[in-house]
Amino acid sequence: MxxxxxxxxxxxxxxxxxxxxxxxxxxxxxxxxxxxxxxxxxxxxxxxDTLDRKIYFRELFRLQHELVELQDWIQHHKLRVVVLFEGRDSAGKGGVIKRITQRLNPRICRVAALPAPNERERTQWYFQRYVAHLPAGGEMVLFDRSWYNRAGVEHVMGFCTDAEYEEFFRSVPEFERMLVRSGIILLKYWFSITDEEQEFRFNMRIQDPLKQWKLSPMDVESRRRWEDYTRAKEVMLERTHIPEAPWWVVEAVDKKRARLNCISHLLSQIPYGQVEHPPVVLPERERHEDYVRHPVPSEMYVPNVF
Structure with a gap:
């Protein structure tokens, strides 16, 4: 071309x-x-000016090695860790979650990405459906959006009443303090991007057939209401930034730097060390003279297209 x-x-x-x-x-x-x-x-x-790919991969693999050690520490000491990822649509929350979980055991580190509440859930205590996803001992849960939906999309799009909105702000500090008092380690990240960067990322999703599924009608509407979401974010950060569970803002215009900075910060917030594991010794395979391996019918094989 x-x-x-x-x-x-x-x-x-x-x-x-x-x-x-x-x-x-x-x-x-x-x-x-x-x-x-x-x-x-x-x-x-x-x-x-973006991060060199070689440096990015070197640091990403180093941090992922540390995440594996953190995972072992969490499992060994039966810690309970909750990490919230919030931010505008296309801010890069999914990207950093993917890099965190990429090398980890999904039974220990799992992702909670809840859909819109159904009719029954809308009649429950607001935090109830989130409580069901909180970790047991030895687990870390990453919330890809969280109970802060009420402070953002629900408020901006009119999915909750003003009374419900105000009740959320009265309740959420006490709810989070209760989680922390119970022994849960709670971290909250807001991914921040510029107006211009979101417009670019949305256009990329529109043009790229492999990413069009990421752009929902709600995402498109959020683009029009940029200023409404900005005001909602400012109120949310002001009213829910508490000593027991402070907000941490990740500058996310550069995706690579955002991923590395967020993972590095997460690791710094949880004191951990190496867990000694007994050496793994592969045993000799048992062999029996009467064992006969039966052939697999050819029609059961996946065709060798490649």
């Missing part, structure tokens, strides 16, 4: 964005035809 020189920063920026979506693969190949289709009429974007 021939690209005018003045549009080169735009192409580089879009290449970078697509690479971010596949950064689990160390050897990345971009399909030129697919990139051409995604480019379309994308607006000019200022080229951004």
């Amino acid at each position: 021939t690209t005018p020189a003045d549009s080169r920063p735009n192409l580089d920026r879009i290449r970078q964005e697509i690479a971010d979506g596949y950064d689990e693969e160390l050897e990345l190949e971009l399909e030129e035809a697919r990139l051409d289709r995604i480019l379309g009429d994308a607006p000019e974007l200022e080229e951004r």
